[in-house]
Amino acid sequence: MSPVDGPAGAPWWRGAVVYQVYLRSFADADGDGSGDVRGLRSRLTYLRDLGVDALWINPWYPSPMVDGGYDVADYRSVDPRFGTLADAEALLDDAHRLGLRVLLDIVPNHTSDQHPWFRAAIAAGPGSAERRRYLFRPGRGPGGDEPPNDWQSVFGRSAWTRVVEPDGRPGEWYLHLFAAEQPDLDWTHPDVRADFEKTLRFWFDRGVDGFRIDVAHSLVKQEGLPDVGSGTAPELLTDAPAWPPGEHPHWDREEVHAVYREWRAVADSYREPRVFVAEAWVDGPERLARYVRPDELHSAFGFDFLVSPWRALALRRAVESTLLEHAAVGAPSTWVLSNHDTVRPVSRYAREQTDKPAFNLHHLAGRPADLARGRSRARAAALLMLALPGSAYLYQGDELGLPEVEDLPEDVLQDPEWTRSGHARRGRDGCRVPLPWTSGGPPYGFSPPGAAPPWLPQPPVWGELAVARQDGDPASTLELNRAALRLRRSHPALGDGTLRWLDAPDGVLAFARDPGFGCLVNVSDRSVPLPAGSRLLLASCPPDAGGRLPPDATAWLDTGERA
Numbered sequence: 369m370s371p372v373d374g375p376a377g378a379p380w381w382r383g384a385v386v387y388q389v390y391l392r393s394f395a396d397a398d399g400d401g402s403g404d405v406r407g408l409r410s411r412l413t414y415l416r417d418l419g420v421d422a423l424w425i426n427p428w429y430p431s432p433m434v435d436g437g438y439d440v441a442d443y444r445s446v447d448p449r450f451g452t453l454a455d456a457e458a459l460l461d462d463a464h465r466l467g468l469r470v471l472l473d474i475v476p477n478h479t480s481d482q483h484p485w486f487r488a489a490i491a492a493g494p495g496s497a498e499r500r501r502y503l504f505r506p507g508r509g510p511g512g513d514e515p516p517n518d519w520q521s522v523f524g525r526s527a528w529t530r531v532v533e534p535d536g537r538p539g540e541w542y543l544h545l546f547a548a549e550q551p552d553l554d555w556t557h558p559d560v561r562a563d564f565e566k567t568l569r570f571w572f573d574r575g576v577d578g579f580r581i582d583v584a585h586s587l588v589k590q591e592g593l594p595d596v597g598s599g600t601a602p603e604l605l606t607d608a609p610a611w612p613p614g615e616h617p618h619w620d621r622e623e624v625h626a627v628y629r630e631w632r633a634v635a636d637s638y639r640e641p642r643v644f645v646a647e648a649w650v651d652g653p654e655r656l657a658r659y660v661r662p663d664e665l666h667s668a669f670g671f672d673f674l675v676s677p678w679r680a681l682a683l684r685r686a687v688e689s690t691l692l693e694h695a696a697v698g699a700p701s702t703w704v705l706s707n708h709d710t711v712r713p714v715s716r717y718a719r720e721q722t723d724k725p726a727f728n729l730h731h732l733a734g735r736p737a738d739l740a741r742g743r744s745r746a747r748a749a750a751l752l753m754l755a756l757p758g759s760a761y762l763y764q765g766d767e768l769g770l771p772e773v774e775d776l777p778e779d780v781l782q783d784p785e786w787t788r789s790g791h792a793r794r795g796r797d798g799c800r801v802p803l804p805w806t807s808g809g810p811p812y813g814f815s816p817p818g819a820a821p822p823w824l825p826q827p828p829v830w831g832e833l834a835v836a837r838q839d840g841d842p843a844s845t846l847e848l849n850r851a852a853l854r855l856r857r858s859h860p861a862l863g864d865g866t867l868r869w870l871d872a873p874d875g876v877l878a879f880a881r882d883p884g885f886g887c888l889v890n891v892s893d894r895s896v897p898l899p900a901g902s903r904l905l906l907a908s909c910p911p912d913a914g915g916r917l918p919p920d921a922t923a924w925l926d927t928g929e930r931a
């Protein structure tokens with residue numbers, strides 16, 4: 369068994385629970401109101417005690433922070449607001465000493481407009497070698513006044529911006545699938561491929577255990593950059609299915625897989641092989657599984673589960689199809705309920721559940737919320753997720769049951785989605801509010817005394833949801849997560865493996881995992897009996913006096929069966 373192997377000899381990542389650290393909002397050590405690497409180092413024992421196996425840290429590279437660090441100006445350094453390279457190395461040492469692995473976030477689709485390559489491209493002018501690393505094109509129409517094609521930015525409006533040429537005249541346009549400050553790279557250019565390989569090695573050589581790959585499905589664009597055509601919406605999940613699989617001009621194209629075969633070879637060249645997880649919003653598990661074929665990436669977020677409403681059939685369908693398609697290529701499924709782009713589960717499940725995916729705040733606008741119900745469901749969903757075969761990602765603050773902060777004042781909103789959508793969508797700041805560590809008022813232990821206010825204001829409810837308040841309270845969401853992670857670690861049936869669905873009443877999901885584990889998820893609106901002969905290990909809500917599991921609750925059971 370190599371040092372990277374898990375208890376049963378399987379590679380650690382196949383069944384790992386990974387905690388997502390949104391660094392700006394995790395813990396602030398230097399008192400500037402924004403989280404940093406030293407803050408994270410000071411809280412590593414909290415993560416060890418929570419019981420996770422690894423961390424994924426959102427981009428910490430030098431960045432103008434137009435898109436929270438997803439606009440990278442230098443891939444092989446650390447932004448001074450977050451710390452230094454020495455701090456990063458110390459963090460890796462500390463984490464490894466505590467038995468935590470560390471994944472970083474790589475952003476290959478685009479750079480910042482302040483990246484030296486893009487600055488050189490602007491300065492060098494049309495036709496230059498420097499411009500060929502990006503996607504510069506002449507405009508359409510008289511005078512080239514129209515964008516080169518109809519592609520839309522994910523954040524709203526055209527995906528093209530026109531530049532002023534060195535001679536002062538309006539000139540070419542460049543492509544940016546996200547903000548204008550995030551120009552897309554041209555992945556057919558050998559410099560681009562070589563430089564990212566260099567970045568992977570730079571961090572792997574420093575002991576980083578792997579990478580989450582940002583918008584992994586967008587890198588390679590169709591030659592000639594043809595129009596997407598009519599009837600498309602600027603939203604990933606809605607415009608992809610209109611296209612035959614693999615043929616959208618910029619999402620999920622076949623050519624992207626060659627890049628990941630190269631990256632896999634880099635990861636495998638290390639004595640302790642490094643791992644990848646793809647962020648790929650593609651059209652269903654079958655397309656997703658293509659990213660985790662044996663010579664490609666190790667894992668990919670199963671977003672069908674994330675967007676699934678709290679409804680038994682939808683959840684079962686998402687789980688079943690994800691498991692099936694991953695098994696076909698020999699990869700473990702990767703479950704996730706939220707991240708820094710999506711609305712907090714407590715607030716999502718607080719709404720009436722429709723058949724439509726509702727993973728962004730703007731999907732919920734105007735729909736009445738019952739946060740207590742949302743929290744029950746979020747707790748139940750967490751136990752469901754942690755009982756499923758494969759690995760799971762836990763977004764910071766979800767272990768505390770934090771809700772989305774839906775009423776941030778407009779003047780503090782920073783997400784480029786807010787401005788680019790012409791204020792039609794408030795964006796993703798509401799799930800990025802700095803964490804509450806202690807009760808007693810802002811900054812709730814996020815920053816040291818006397819610090820600048822947190823970069824987003826924290827709501828009063830942070831007091832009752834703070835880590836210190838939940839610590840030791842067996843009824844708290846924090847203790848529920850700790851108990852689940854403890855059990856998951858010690859129970860031989862949990863983590864990587866398979867499941868067997870069991871017969872269950874309408875609105876209830878029931879499955880078994882060998883040896884001796886059962887999971888019952890009550891998505892219906894009435895309580896249901898626990899199976900006879902089983903012993904309750906953990907429940908997101910205690911059974912009633914008659915031993916029945918209430919609605920919106922999950923139970924973990926010892927079924928007594930031994931292999």
Ligand code: TEU
Binds near residue numbers: 546582
């Ligand atoms: O997100 C990819 C993405 O397209 C969506 O999650 C998108 O941000 C959301 O649907 C908008 O409502 C990744 C990062 O996770 C995100 O934070 C970045 O903004 C984006 O890439 C660009 O790098």
